[in-house]
Amino acid sequence: MTTTAPTLFSEIDNLIKGLKPETISSERKAVLQPLADFIQSKVSENKEIRINFICTHNSRRSHLSQVWAQTMANYFNIKNVFCYSGGTEATALFPMAAETLQKSGFQINTISTNENPVYSIKYANNEHPIIGFSKKLDDEFNPKSEFAAIMTCSQADGGCPFIAGAEIRIPITFDDPKAFDNTPQQAEKYNERSLQIATELFYVFSQINS
Numbered sequence: 001m002t003t004t005a006p007t008l009f010s011e012i013d014n015l016i017k018g019l020k021p022e023t024i025s026s027e028r029k030a031v032l033q034p035l036a037d038f039i040q041s042k043v044s045e046n047k048e049i050r051i052n053f054i055c056t057h058n059s060r061r062s063h064l065s066q067v068w069a070q071t072m073a074n075y076f077n078i079k080n081v082f083c084y085s086g087g088t089e090a091t092a093l094f095p096m097a098a099e100t101l102q103k104s105g106f107q108i109n110t111i112s113t114n115e116n117p118v119y120s121i122k123y124a125n126n127e128h129p130i131i132g133f134s135k136k137l138d139d140e141f142n143p144k145s146e147f148a149a150i151m152t153c154s155q156a157d158g159g160c161p162f163i164a165g166a167e168i169r170i171p172i173t174f175d176d177p178k179a180f181d182n183t184p185q186q187a188e189k190y191n192e193r194s195l196q197i198a199t200e201l202f203y204v205f206s207q208i209n210s
Contacts, residue, residue, distance in 0.1 A: 011105030
């Protein structure tokens with residue numbers, strides 16, 4: 001699928017052009033395929049595409065996935081894609097996750113500061129910012145029906161067997177960069193996870209025929 005002239009910030013656009021989706025294993029592609037199929041079915045029926053990325057604390061992997069999915073939809077010019085994130089409990093968007101996105105070219109501004117800060121995350125000049133904060137998966141901010149629930153961590157996948165309103169539930173789990181918090185490899189491992197998520201979501205959206 002060809003893309004239109006990019007509207008993304010140039011740093012993000014350049015990062016995406018350097019991704020290597022050919023490194024994704026056939027086993028991992030099989031894990032990703034149900035999400036591509038869900039998106040394609042909605043595109044083919046000219047329906048809105050709602051994707052809620054769910055993890056236990058909605059602090060790291062689910063936010064990285066939400067932001068990259070929304071960005072890839074823009075990159076591949078796939079309309080009416082609305083990406084969300086939530087947790088089985090609310091904590092806070094972990095600062096290193098936000099910092100990792102900022103280093104990748106996203107413009108991040110803090111809207112409010114408290115125990116659960118709210119961030120504006122922009123990937124393009126003329127697109128609505130993503131509002132990033134930790135919330136439960138059934139928060140009023142999130143969709144109530146006709147969405148795909150993407151389980152980004154095995155703990156949430158196992159501990160939350162039923163997602164109310166979800167059309168489909170798809171486990172696409174990622175290793176938690178939290179394992180490297182307060183270590184010398186922290187920034188490196190968060191960036192590594194962010195790039196993995198970006199690469200795999202690039203692959204998913206590249207499969208879509210609009």
